[in-house]
Amino acid sequence: MSAVLEARGLAKSFHGSTVLDHIDLDLAPGSLTAIVGASGCGKTTLLRLIAGFEAPDAGTITIAGRQVASATSAVPPHRRSVGYVAQDGALFPHLTVGQNIAYGLPGSARSAAVRARVADLLETVALGGDFASRRPHQLSGGQQQRVALARALAREPDLMLLDEPFSALDTGLRATTRKAVAGLLARAGVTTLLVTHDQEEALSIADQVAVMRDGRFTQVGTPEQVYRQPANRFTAEFLGDCITLPCTVTANVADSVLGRIPVAAAEDGPATLLLRPEQLVATVVSDSGQLDAVGTVVATEFLGHDVLVTIDPTGDTGPIVLRQHSLDPPPIDAKVRIDVVGGGVVFR
Known part of the structure; x- marks a missing residue:
């Protein structure tokens, strides 16, 4: 099946300042894409x-096979079959939950068909019981977001747009709410585009991630691709902590202070090796095995589940910070060997 959303060459400027610079994006049916x-x-x-x-200003937007926007024409928002959930949910405070969801549905909010539809939607977002009669101020932040989602789903849109819908929630509630919402959308088979500044959020729930910088996409791919195989240094550093080391590449192997690390499709010669902190494992070596040591532990930072270990390596390379389980971290001043799990990426 063709893409539900096809954006081609989209450009937009405000007061002479370019905000979008010829964006291309496809959304597959039933997928969740995070920008x-x-x-x-x-x-x-x-x-x-x-x-x-x-x-x-330029380019075209096609939704479900119908062009809805270009530089010279545009279909009104209410005729695009698009659901929209804003950051604050934008519920009407003077209406009940049921009335909020029924808003925009054909027919009276008191009709049996509309009430049945509202009840089904509330069950879909796990808000059954007496929630239909409550007011928005009587709900938690997570519950309000689910009501906003139910209202957006009511008209059975071809495309769902979520504009940082979880950013106002507390950390724990944000994680549970986004997981619940992602599950609901997947079960409903709704193609979704999520905008967020939270890298963890994008990587954890999306089928496709698009990393944006200055109005352009630096990379679009699966979460594993953009995180493990970043196309450029900006993408790599934006999506998480990085370890960068000077290296020399020969036949797709990078020779660095950490030894010989396999890399993919890299030209021979001097380069910068990029690894993720969780790829490195530090093992304390005995006095008799110090020749195998690659550095000395100079600091540790306890983070609960994990610990950050700062190692001063032999050679001219600066400190290396790796992340590992906190159950038995190497002590400060310990001589350690660093093993690398998996391959790396090189940039020039």
Whole structure:
């Protein structure tokens, strides 16, 4: 089946400042795509163009096989078959939960068909019982977001747009709510585009991740691809902590202070090796085996489940910080050997 959303060459400027610079994006049916990037990079502007709140300066937007926007024409937002959930949920405070969900549905909110539809939607978002009669102020932040999602689902949109819907929630509630929402959307088979500045959020629930910088995508791929095989240094560093080391590449093997590390499709010669902290494992060596040591532990930082271990390696390389389980971390001043799990990526 063809993509539910096809964006081609989208460009947008405000007051002479370029916000989107010829963006291309496809969303497969039933998939969840996360756009992640720093504030001001153009994420929300892209969402607003797709929703129909703004018009592109160039390019086209096609939803479910129908072109809905170009530089010269635009289908109104309410005719695009798009659901939209804003950061704060945007519920009407003077209406009950049931009335909020029924808003926009054909027919009276008191009709049996609409009440049945509202009840089904509330069950879908795990808010059955008496929730239909409550007011938004009587709900938690996570419950309000689920009501907003139910309202957006009511019209059975082809595409769901989520604009940082979990950022206002507490850390624990944010994690449980996003997991619940992702599960609901997957079961409903709704194609979804999520905008977020939270890298963990994007990597944990998305089928596809698009990393944005200054109005352009630096890489689009699966969470594993963009994290493990970043196309450039910006993408690598934006998505998580990195360890960078000077190396020399020969036949797809990088020779560094950590030994010989396999790398993919790299040209021979001097380069910079990139690894993730969790790829490194430090093992304390005995006095008799110090010739195998690659460094000395100079600091540790306890993080609960994990510990950050700072190692001063032999050679001219600066300190190396690795992440490992906190049950038995190497002590400060210990001589350690560092083993690398998996391969690395090199940049020039």
